[in-house]
Amino acid sequence: MNVIREFLRILNLQTAIVISLSVIATYLCILYDVAVELPTTLISVAIVFPIVFSINAAYRRREEALRAFASLKAHAVALFYAHRDWVPNDSSEHQSRIKELIIRLLQAIQKSFTSDFETEADFQRIYKLFSQMSGSMEKLRRAGMSGSEISRANQYLRSIMIDYERMRNIFVYRTPTALRAYSQVFLSAFPVLFAPYFAALSTKYFLSLGFLVAAIYSLVLVSLDNIQDRLENPYDEIGVDDVNLRIADQYREILTSEDEN
Incomplete structure (x- = not known):
């Protein structure tokens, strides 16, 4: 139960927004037949690596x-x-x-x-x-x-x-402000940039796969960003790992x- 409770603590409004945008953008790409195979390594280079470095x-x-x-x-x-x-x-x-x-x-x-x-x-x-x-x-x-x-x-x-x-x-x-801004920009643009890739998965395999992968990618990336945000200030008493000053x-x-x- 503790693991589930701590996982739920890193979910917030940004998680819901990014997942919703990913699903909607994927739906629109399927609707208008915009399906493109994109290299998934771009996600690692553009988003995951900077966030993990910041963590x-x-x-x-x-x-x-x-x-x-x-x-x-x-x-x-x-x-x-x-x-x-x-x-x-x-x-x-x-x-x-x-x-x-x-x-x-x-x-x-x-x-x-x-x-x-x-x-x-x-x-x-x-x-x-x-x-x-x-x-x-x-x-x-x-x-x-x-x-x-x-x-x-x-x-x-x-x-x-x-x-x-x-x-x-x-x-x-x-954490360097420029690196933080870079991560936020690419995280916000992610649902739109990769929607054609998720649409391609739905077209190539089965319809729900693209939506599922879009939601999972969004959940993982936003969760990593939220973890970094909670660790950013070790004194703010928001994260469970913060330093107890009281x-x-x-x-x-x-x-x-x-x-x-």
Whole structure:
């Protein structure tokens, strides 16, 4: 049932439109006796290859986003532990401060990346949190933490910032626009361009074959395009394979003091 449900998720209005156009165009070609044998390899070169290339590129971007987000979360927890465990005296003030900053950072990242477009306000908000985290390290210095430990904690913050920028690049820079436009144009033109070929199948074999092949080709090609579209933005929470950014509450439980463990 899960397989069927996930397959149905990639069907949309575009699927119905392209299938309908293919069937109607095939019918008109049969009606007006326009039947031509066309090389089916043209479909692979003009449509399938660009879409599959885009799917592979989108999947690699998703994997890169997962690696960057995993690293960001791990370094954020390490930064919290540094505030909790490395301060010579009472660390409750420091760990509460960094915990709140980390939770706010996770919430800000989620808000920024699940939007349709990045706003300057979201970007500035995240870097303001980074600045506050850096200031938190200076408070650790005044609390008696050694210079080497401060340096290591700053390395954690640096890694968090690098991972955020990697995730941001994936969000801002998508599949090449020209390649996407090319695929869309040929996918839209496909029902008309290949209708004479489907009509030839009906003429050569039996009537329903041309309509059946036209519908199957359309279903496969549009489904591939929809898969690519769902993978395009790994943060938009539309596809089942998207990166889950709603983790602030989960990490609020992880970032605890030793007494709470």
